Amino acid sequence: MTRYDSLLASVGGTPLVGLPRLSAPFNADGRPQVRIWAKLEDRNPTGSIKDRPALRMIEEAEKSGLLTPGCTILEPTSGNTGISIAMAATLKGYRTVFVMPENTSEERRQLLRMWGAEIVSSPAAGGSNEAVRVAKQIAAEHPDWVMLYQYGNDANALAHEEGTGPEILADLPSITHFVAGLGTTGTLMGVGRFFRKAKAEVRIVAAEPRYGELVYGLRNLDEGFVPELYDADLIDSRFSVGPRDAVRRVRELLELEGIFAGISTGAILHAALGQAAKVAKAGEGADIAFVVADGGWKYLSTGAYEGTIDEAEDRLEGQLWA
Amino acid sequence: MAIEVRIPTILRTYTGGEKAVNADGANLHALIDALDASHPGIKGRLLEDNGDLRRFVNIYINDEDVRFIGSLDAELSDGDQVVILPAVAGGAR
Ligand SMILES: Cc1ncc(COP(=O)(O)O)c(C=O)c1O
Numbered sequence: 001m002t003r004y005d006s007l008l009a010s011v012g013g014t015p016l017v018g019l020p021r022l023s024a025p026f027n028a029d030g031r032p033q034v035r036i037w038a039k040l041e042d043r044n045p046t047g048s049i050k051d052r053p054a055l056r057m058i059e060e061a062e063k064s065g066l067l068t069p070g071c072t073i074l075e076p077t078s079g080n081t082g083i084s085i086a087m088a089a090t091l092k093g094y095r096t097v098f099v100m101p102e103n104t105s106e107e108r109r110q111l112l113r114m115w116g117a118e119i120v121s122s123p124a125a126g127g128s129n130e131a132v133r134v135a136k137q138i139a140a141e142h143p144d145w146v147m148l149y150q151y152g153n154d155a156n157a158l159a160h161e162e163g164t165g166p167e168i169l170a171d172l173p174s175i176t177h178f179v180a181g182l183g184t185t186g187t188l189m190g191v192g193r194f195f196r197k198a199k200a201e202v203r204i205v206a207a208e209p210r211y212g213e214l215v216y217g218l219r220n221l222d223e224g225f226v227p228e229l230y231d232a233d234l235i236d237s238r239f240s241v242g243p244r245d246a247v248r249r250v251r252e253l254l255e256l257e258g259i260f261a262g263i264s265t266g267a268i269l270h271a272a273l274g275q276a277a278k279v280a281k282a283g284e285g286a287d288i289a290f291v292v293a294d295g296g297w298k299y300l301s302t303g304a305y306e307g308t309i310d311e312a313e314d315r316l317e318g319q320l321w322a
Numbered sequence: 323m324a325i326e327v328r329i330p331t332i333l334r335t336y337t338g339g340e341k342a343v344n345a346d347g348a349n350l351h352a353l354i355d356a357l358d359a360s361h362p363g364i365k366g367r368l369l370e371d372n373g374d375l376r377r378f379v380n381i382y383i384n385d386e387d388v389r390f391i392g393s394l395d396a397e398l399s400d401g402d403q404v405v406i407l408p409a410v411a412g413g414a415r
Binding site for chain 2: 127128129206208210213215216217218219220221222223224225226232235236237238239240241242
């Protein structure tokens, strides 16, 4: 179906596309096929996977009576979730306030302002941890504001358990691996929980961005942060991917398959190709599905898409690129 | 045998400011013991009193989170790279 009653009704139902050229090196003659598939989440209304959890979190909060007409929504976000909430809030009549680390790309800030959001900046050091801390502080000062809190909101994972996961299985019943990025952990928790029940042999693989030192500059190890949603039992392996590999892969995806993705997708593809190499080495076949979390547009100003890989790596130092 | 261990800013007080140090060990357990022998006290920052990895400490061997490959029993070989990082919330959420 391609006709919807409103933009909000069109969230999800994204295409799963095969990547024959990226898969080719793993497929020597006569061996079982290794195929890599991209779930194009940039084809959501605001261009990222976050439309799914944002809409679901708002709907659940409306159902429970927490969110009522005219309410103010407050959320720590460095971009995509904010953009998705802002879009839905525009259509539903809520005011939005977002807490963002100061080292996030200008495109994201500009987009949020266009959707009418107010932005509070949190210090770059400490990354999203600081944004979460500042948002919790503001929430305490404004008890009537509603913080959906994507890091601990079950509706975030539920959007993927009931949407993303079933869509992928329906399109690719032979799936062997699912690979996605790890932020709030909502994507991996939801899709992981779905596959544990629906097809338990599917391996669930996490790709976590590894940033420059600034982001890990906590004053104290006890300030560390693990999202409340995270359950390690729902994933099978977890990889840390630095900016160099992420940039290299995001460029390969564009050059070989024509897909213009955001930088975090490069990190996800890197982990997916690692799985493909491992399976091929063992002489087995595989159908590996990975998430294209968003398009590259919002990251053009980071400089990641121009010049050499070395230059791109240098430019990304100190930026939150995923 | 030489394994490079990358140290996060917050633990460099134990390594005299060094960002990376070399250590030996057939598995992560042995490596952390060796690390503590040359940089006394660092083990207590990585492990709980009961010997488990601390909740806000992540350790990666060749970029893979050790919690999924045997935790402290994860095996090491010459040339492996070990990265220690505090758990933080990352990017574009
Ligand atoms: C671009 C991008 N990549 C990866 C992720 C990770 O997804 P999740 O928060 O569901 O773990 C997100 C969202 O956080 C994202 O916006």
